[in-house]
Amino acid sequence: MRIISFGHALPKRSVTNQELTAFLDTTDEWIVEHTGIRSRRILSGKETVSGLGAKAAKMALTRAGLTAKDVDYILCSTTAGEMTFPATSCLIQEKLGATCPSMDLNAGCTGFLYALDMADALLSSGKAKRVLVLCAEQISRLSDWTDRSTCVLFGDAAGAALCEAGDGLKTIRLSAKGNATPLHAWPDGGNSPFLEDRQPAQPLYMNGQEIFKFAVSHSSRDIAAVMADADLTADQVDHFVLHQANLRIIEAARARLKQPTEKFPVNIHDHGNTSSACIPVLLSEMAEDGRLLRGQTLVLSAFGAGLTTGAAVLQY
Numbered sequence: 605m606r607i608i609s610f611g612h613a614l615p616k617r618s619v620t621n622q623e624l625t626a627f628l629d630t631t632d633e634w635i636v637e638h639t640g641i642r643s644r645r646i647l648s649g650k651e652t653v654s655g656l657g658a659k660a661a662k663m664a665l666t667r668a669g670l671t672a673k674d675v676d677y678i679l680c681s682t683t684a685g686e687m688t689f690p691a692t693s694c695l696i697q698e699k700l701g702a703t704c705p706s707m708d709l710n711a712g713c714t715g716f717l718y719a720l721d722m723a724d725a726l727l728s729s730g731k732a733k734r735v736l737v738l739c740a741e742q743i744s745r746l747s748d749w750t751d752r753s754t755c756v757l758f759g760d761a762a763g764a765a766l767c768e769a770g771d772g773l774k775t776i777r778l779s780a781k782g783n784a785t786p787l788h789a790w791p792d793g794g795n796s797p798f799l800e801d802r803q804p805a806q807p808l809y810m811n812g813q814e815i816f817k818f819a820v821s822h823s824s825r826d827i828a829a830v831m832a833d834a835d836l837t838a839d840q841v842d843h844f845v846l847h848q849a850n851l852r853i854i855e856a857a858r859a860r861l862k863q864p865t866e867k868f869p870v871n872i873h874d875h876g877n878t879s880s881a882c883i884p885v886l887l888s889e890m891a892e893d894g895r896l897l898r899g900q901t902l903v904l905s906a907f908g909a910g911l912t913t914g915a916a917v918l919q920y
């Protein structure tokens with residue numbers, strides 16, 4: 605599998621830390637110091653997450669000089685799909701005018717890496733010639749906007765990567781360690797008369813310190829493993845593109861690898877954590893401003909609800 609183009613889309617509304625102080629007991633200084641986040645983009649008005657996904661997809665198609673008719677599979681990673689069903693990928697497919705099979709997958713913030721692995725399987729089995737991988741996220745809908753320790757962290761966004769057969773994906777490792785306790789959200793439990801406990805909807809809950817420790821230890825383990833698989837030293841890697849959950853987690857990985865800050869691109873300052881969209885959005889922005897060049901070697905790494913983790917070595 606190789607990636608031929610990226611795309612991204614962000615909501616119009618930017619919400620600064622200062623704006624959050626109007627209804628939360630927090631400060632700009634606390635958020636910046638503890639996370640690196642200054643503002644985040646939040647869906648507002650009549651914007652939809654499938655609308656963002658379609659915009660990101662069109663950007664990737666335009667950059668590759670292709671149309672929706674050239675895509676024969678759409679995989680969409682989403683943690684908070686627009687509807688319970690149909691799949692967000694189908695809502696996006698309709699907006700694109702594509703006719704190929706489309707489905708969603710949910711691996712929390714690691715969704716981009718899981719989707720790349722699925723795309724690789726479809727392409728290498730010959731079941732598809734071109735796969736559109738999308739990450740369309742609206743965590744603002746799951747957030748508890750009265751909980752200062754979580755709602756300040758997240759933003760909405762969509763990223764896209766158009767994939768075809770090739771040898772860009774050098775190695776990939778995924779993991780899942782089922783444990784809902786430290787990070788979860790519940791949908792409304794419905795009104796079945798047969799259930800004993802009908803769970804009311806519960807917004808996003810996160811034990812920040814536990815996830816922080818998990819992220820630092822597992823990201824380091826995964827990055828070391830994929831570099832060893834691909835027989836690479838850190839010096840040979842052009843960019844380490846890591847999940848944008850907290851600047852301090854990225855900094856811990858950088859310090860362990862003893863690499864310069866420039867090799868760790870970030871957009872967390874003004875996007876926040878956009879779940880599985882973080883990595884494809886960042887890669888699309890890097891392709892746009894010239895930081896990402898053909899032939900460069902990338903290490904990708906993410907972690908999230910599940911708990912899931914993943915890392916990959918990719919040659920662009």
Ligand code: ACO
Pocket residue numbers: 629630631634635638639712713752753754756787810811812813815816819849850853877879907908909
């Ligand atoms: N403003 C002011 N004070 C705050 C805020 C806030 N926004 N949030 C928490 N605090 C307070 C706490 O209440 C606590 O106060 P107390 O000592 O009086 O109880 C104090 O700050 C310290 O809280 P900690 O939780 O220890 O703060 P920490 O430095 O650990 O930062 C954070 C919290 C930012 C959540 C951090 O733990 C973190 O980033 N964890 C990882 C999160 C992550 O990576 N998530 C990604 C996965 S999510 C996904 O996949 C969908």
